[in-house]
Amino acid sequence: MASFSRRVLWSFSHVFRQSSPIFYKRHALCFFKGSWRQVLSVGLGASLCAIPVGQRSDPALSNESLIRRAASLVSDSTQTLLSQTTYALLESLTEYTKAVYTLLSLQKKYTALLDKMNSSEESAIWQVLIGARVQIKKLQEEYLRYEATWTRAVSLSEMAAEAAYQAGADHASVTVRNHIQLVQIQVQETRELALKAEALLAASQSEEIMKTITEDKNSPPDGGSPSEEVPEAYLRED
Structure with a gap:
């Protein structure tokens, strides 16, 4: 039965080729043509995968010019990053310096009123000072x-x-180097202002402590001795 089917199929194809030789050849060529297209597309895809990411599109550009262009792009990106971080640092340093001067002002007022306050007023002012130090x-x-x-x-x-x-x-x-030099100068100047404020605050605190000790020695409490220790408020942690 199988041999009979093959004979019939062969006879049919033979008759088909004899009756329409041009049609048969055209379809055969189309089949092989389509097959080669598939092979070509696969080969082309494989070859494209091997192309480097940075391959130049313009044959006139040399490798050196492409590297220079890439280096310039990297320089621009780092300058953007440096500008943004510089702005954030300068703003933060400025806010810190303002807070130090605020505490310095409160400290001086506290020192000036130290011998004129009762215990409740002193405690209230100390709460303000502690809040400023936390900030x-x-x-x-x-x-x-x-x-x-x-x-x-x-x-x-x-x-x-x-x-x-x-x-x-x-x-x-x-x-890039000029930009680095410029931002370093700006940051250094702002940092020096912050350091100056810190030095003034430290001097004010030392003055306050010395004034407190002197007053305690000159006017000791009843039953106490002139060598009174520093008040508890100065021993508190910020």
């Missing part, structure tokens, strides 16, 4: 965090400037 601590932690990020941004910018110089992108390298 200073919070702002200090914030600016230190921004300072660490800014330091990393400076380091990245320095590496980008060196990479641009090695790649021959001299303009980009000089621009």
Whole structure:
């Protein structure tokens, strides 16, 4: 039965080729043509996968020019990062400095009224002073965090400037280095203002402590001795 079916199929194909030779050849060519298209598409896909990501689209561009262009792009990106971190650090340092001067003002007022307050008034003012110190601590932690990020941004910018110089992108390298120098000056000036405020606050606190000790020695409480210890309010933790 199987042999009979093959004979019938062969006879049918033979008659088909004899009756329409052109039609048969055309479809055979279309079949092989389609097969080669499939093979070509597969081979082309495999070859495209091997093309590097950074391959130039313009044959006129050399590898050196592409590297210079990439180095310039990296320099621009690091400058953006450095600008943003510098702004955040300067703003944070400024807020911290303002808080220190606020505490300094409160400290001076407290010292001036030290011998004119009763215990309840002194306790109320100390609550305000403690709140101001907590705020200073919070702002200090914030600016230190921004300072660490800014330091990393400076380091990245320095590496980008060196990479641009090695790649021959001299303009980009000089621009980045000038930018680094500018922001370092700005940060240094703002940091010096904060340090000055801290020094004034420390001096005011020392003056307050010395005044308190002197007053306690000159006017000891009933049954006490002139060598009174520093009041408990000064021994509290912030």
